[in-house]
Amino acid sequence: MSKAVTVAGIDCGTNSIRLMVAQVDDAGMHVVVPRIMRVVRLGQGIDETHRFADEALERTYAACREFADVLGKHPVDALRFVATSATRDARNREDFENTVEQILGVRPDVIPGTEEARLSFLGATSVVDQQAGGVAKPPYVVVDLGGGSTEVVLGGEGDDADTVQAAFSMNIGSVRMSERHLHTDPPTQEEIAAATRDIDERITEAFRTVSAGTARTIIGVSGTVTTMTGLALGLSTYDKSAVDGARVSIDAVCDTDDRILRMSRADRAQYPVIHPGRIDVIGGGALVWTRVLRRIQEAAREQGHDIDSYMASEHGLLDGIVRDLAQRVRGGGEA
Missing domain, CATH: 3.30.420.150 (Exopolyphosphatase. Domain 2)
Known part of the structure; x- marks a missing residue:
C-alpha cells in the first residue's frame, strides 16, 4: 500500500482561478476543500496587448492571498500552481510569477497546451x-x-x-x-x-x-x-x-x-x-x-x-492537476 498524501492544485486560467485540496490514498481521492472559484479575468485584453493588465493582476493576486489563507488552515504535502493560456501569451509574465511565488510559496508552472490537454483528460475521465x-x-x-x-x-x-x-x-x-x-x-x-x-x-x-x-x-x-x-x-x-x-x-x-x-x-x-x-x-x-x-x-x-x-x-483540469500531483508524490517523484 502507498502512503496517503494531501495535495492542493490551483488552476489559473484566462477568466477564472480555482483551488482544490484533496487527500489521495489507495481508495481514491477525497476532497478536503471543495473547489473555490474566483473570476479574475487575468486574460483581460491579452489577445490584443500580449500583456497582463494591472487591474487583472491585482484581482488575481487578491484571489491568491485568499487561497494562501485557506492553505494556512489545511497544510499540504505538495502544491502545484498551473497557469494556462493567458500566461503563455503574456510578455510580462515574470512579474506575475514572482508575485505569486511571494504570496503562495510556489512558482507558477506555465504549461503548454498539450500538457493542459493531458491533465484535463485525466480529470474528466477519472x-x-x-x-x-x-x-x-x-x-x-x-x-x-x-x-x-x-x-x-x-x-x-x-x-x-x-x-x-x-x-x-x-x-x-x-x-x-x-x-x-x-x-x-x-x-x-x-x-x-x-x-x-x-x-x-x-x-x-x-x-x-x-x-x-x-x-x-x-x-x-x-x-x-x-x-x-x-x-x-x-x-x-x-x-x-x-x-x-x-x-x-x-x-x-x-x-x-x-x-x-x-x-x-x-x-x-x-x-x-x-x-x-x-x-x-x-x-x-x-x-x-x-x-x-x-x-x-x-x-x-x-x-x-x-x-x-x-x-x-x-471534473477537468483542476482534478487532473490534483490527481497527477498526488500520483507523483505517492510514487516518490518530484512534487
Whole structure:
C-alpha cells in the first residue's frame, strides 16, 4: 500500500482561478476543500496587448492571498500552481510569477497546451464511470473550453482509460473570441459570422491532429460548458449536482447557445445560472461550444456513426492537476 498524501492544485486560467485540496490514498481521492472559484479575468485584453493588465493582476493576486489563507488552515504535502493560456501569451509574465511565488510559496508552472490537454483528460475521465453509470462508450473526446484556449483530447481506448491518443490546443475561448470579434451589445450577425470563421479555421487545424470523429462519447468540461448545460437543462439557478454527469442533446444545447449568444448583456444578467463574471463573454464561449460539437458530429458521420449528445463534467483540469500531483508524490517523484 502507498502512503496517503494531501495535495492542493490551483488552476489559473484566462477568466477564472480555482483551488482544490484533496487527500489521495489507495481508495481514491477525497476532497478536503471543495473547489473555490474566483473570476479574475487575468486574460483581460491579452489577445490584443500580449500583456497582463494591472487591474487583472491585482484581482488575481487578491484571489491568491485568499487561497494562501485557506492553505494556512489545511497544510499540504505538495502544491502545484498551473497557469494556462493567458500566461503563455503574456510578455510580462515574470512579474506575475514572482508575485505569486511571494504570496503562495510556489512558482507558477506555465504549461503548454498539450500538457493542459493531458491533465484535463485525466480529470474528466477519472470519474466517467460513476457519472455515466458505466454506459459511456470509449473512445472519449474531451473538450476543455477555457477563456483563452480550447483543448480537444481523444483517448480512453484499451485497458487504461487515462491514455491519451491525440490532443490539440486551439487558441480560441470565451474571452478571446468575445474580445476579438463580439464588440457590439448584442453582437451583430457580421461579428458572429467573423467569429464563426475564426473558430472553424482552428477546429479544422485541430482535427488534422485529433480524429475526433472516431469518438463515441463527448465529454465537455469548463465553466462555459457547465453554464450552457445548466441553461439547456432549464435550471433556475446553477446546481452542480444536476449538471455534473448530465447527458444533454447537442441540438438542445446548440439552440440554447445561439439564444444566449444573440442576447444583450442585460438580458443575460436575468439568468442566475450565469455567473456575473461570465455575462460579457459567455456568448463567445457558447459559439465555440456549438461549433466544436457540430464539427465533431459531422466528423462522426463521416466515420459512419452518429453522436447526438454529450456528457457535461465538473471534473477537468483542476482534478487532473490534483490527481497527477498526488500520483507523483505517492510514487516518490518530484512534487
